[in-house]
Amino acid sequence: MRRKVTYNLANSITIGEDQTEKYPIPEVNEIDINLSQLQRNFSIIRNLIKPDIKIMAVLKGDAYGHGMVPIAYELEHCKCDTFGVVRLIEAFSLRKAGIKIPIILLAPIIPLQASWITINDITPMVDNEEIVEALDESASECNKIVNIHVKINTGLNRYGIEPKEAVNFIKKIYDKYPNVKVEGIYTHFQNAEFDENFTIKQIECFNEVLNRLEKENLRPKIAHAAGSAGILMYPQSHYDMVRCGIILYGLEHKEGEKDLPDGVKPLVTLKGRILKIKTIKAGETGGYGDRFIAKKDTKVAIIGLGYGDGISRGWKEVLIADQRVPVVNYFMDGIMVDISNLKGKIKEFDEAVIIGSQGAENISWEEASKYVSSYADEQIQRITERVPKHYFYE
Numbered sequence: 102m103r104r105k106v107t108y109n110l111a112n113s114i115t116i117g118e119d120q121t122e123k124y125p126i127p128e129v130n131e132i133d134i135n136l137s138q139l140q141r142n143f144s145i146i147r148n149l150i151k152p153d154i155k156i157m158a159v160l161k162g163d164a165y166g167h168g169m170v171p172i173a174y175e176l177e178h179c180k181c182d183t184f185g186v187v188r189l190i191e192a193f194s195l196r197k198a199g200i201k202i203p204i205i206l207l208a209p210i211i212p213l214q215a216s217w218i219t220i221n222d223i224t225p226m227v228d229n230e231e232i233v234e235a236l237d238e239s240a241s242e243c244n245k246i247v248n249i250h251v252k253i254n255t256g257l258n259r260y261g262i263e264p265k266e267a268v269n270f271i272k273k274i275y276d277k278y279p280n281v282k283v284e285g286i287y288t289h290f291q292n293a294e295f296d297e298n299f300t301i302k303q304i305e306c307f308n309e310v311l312n313r314l315e316k317e318n319l320r321p322k323i324a325h326a327a328g329s330a331g332i333l334m335y336p337q338s339h340y341d342m343v344r345c346g347i348i349l350y351g352l353e354h355k356e357g358e359k360d361l362p363d364g365v366k367p368l369v370t371l372k373g374r375i376l377k378i379k380t381i382k383a384g385e386t387g388g389y390g391d392r393f394i395a396k397k398d399t400k401v402a403i404i405g406l407g408y409g410d411g412i413s414r415g416w417k418e419v420l421i422a423d424q425r426v427p428v429v430n431y432f433m434d435g436i437m438v439d440i441s442n443l444k445g446k447i448k449e450f451d452e453a454v455i456i457g458s459q460g461a462e463n464i465s466w467e468e469a470s471k472y473v474s475s476y477a478d479e480q481i482q483r484i485t486e487r488v489p490k491h492y493f494y495e
């Protein structure tokens with residue numbers, strides 16, 4: 102059975118008997134998250150990949166701002182194989198919420214975290230013997246075996262052991278640390294979207310490591326390399342598992358160039374309400390400072406969604422009454438828009454769409470992020486917890 106979830110600041114998570122659905126706290130803004138679209142995105146991506154290849158859904162950064170636990174429940178229901186996060190607290194929160202499938206921590210841990218990892222059956226990435234030793238010790242204390250995934254640096258030059266050290270590193274783990282099992286081995290691309298030559302070099306380098314391990318009978322069960330771009334552009338990098346992040350949410354790293362698979366779409370509509378409509382006289386300012394000085398008598402609306410809610414200074418347009426209107430000033434808790442040229446009737450407390458569709462108009466994360474020299478995944482993660490998330494099925 103699907104677990105019902107609502108997720109917001111007042112009652113961070115309510116599961117099952119869903120009080121927040123009976124008594125939702127009305128707010129002046131909200132994010133609507135379409136779980137039916139998440140199912141569609143997942144199944145489209147599932148079909149791009151051979152059936153015996155596993156899918157890891159990457160849920161770091163609060164599931165790219167979509168709310169980690171509710172997204173995890175939905176993906177567990179879709180039969181996702183594994184979840185990927187980067188912080189212990191993310192992995193722990195998933196376990197605490199009852200998630201049973203493997204959780205892989207894709208960034209280094211520190212020795213202090215080893216016992217938490219072991220007790221909660223979390224699978225950390227490892228590129229350091231000191232960590233292996235700490236894990237082995239805590240695993241032996243708990244009478245458990247800890248699974249790890251060894252990361253290989255094939256050119257990103259961030260984390261990972263060097264390719265030439267791989268065989269010795271893994272051999273040593275088997276010889277010296279009996280409570281640690283190398284379940285996986287992986288690498289990460291440096292610029293898969295734009296640099297084909299370098300990506301292919303990275304794939305070749307990783308293949309070489311796998312071949313050497315195979316010869317020594319040391320190849321871990323699960324090899325993986327592809328993130329979203331790898332999934333779409335390099336089928337030869339799918340190996341035994343793919344790590345699906347941004348495309349699962351229907352977003353792109355690229356700046357609004359549409360090359361997502363057909364049918365993969367964003368899940369999110371970000372909405373606010375008009376809290377005030379007023380006319381600012383010619384020559385007067387609207388809001389703080391002199392960022393907006395009315396050239397003529399100007400009708401403005403103030404929408405209750407500001408940079409305290411995740412909107413950045415520089416945001417250009419929003420949708421009201423199915424039309425684009427320009428943003429003329431910003432403050433902590435709201436934005437001011439010029440509605441002088443708006444056609445049709447609007448009134449206070451009407452809805453404005455910040456991201457998403459209204460009528461025939463649409464503003465995407467990619468478009469909005471470009472205004473502020475940012476990316477969709479960066480922007481969406483800035484939305485703060487006081488904006489309630491409403492999950493729905495179509």
Ligand SMILES: *Cc1c(COP(=O)(O)O)cnc(C)c1O
Pocket residue numbers: 159161207289327328329330344345346347348
């Ligand atoms: C974030 C991350 C991913 C997901 O990347 P997307 O491009 O969003 O799919 C995959 N692998 C690792 C190691 C990551 O840190």
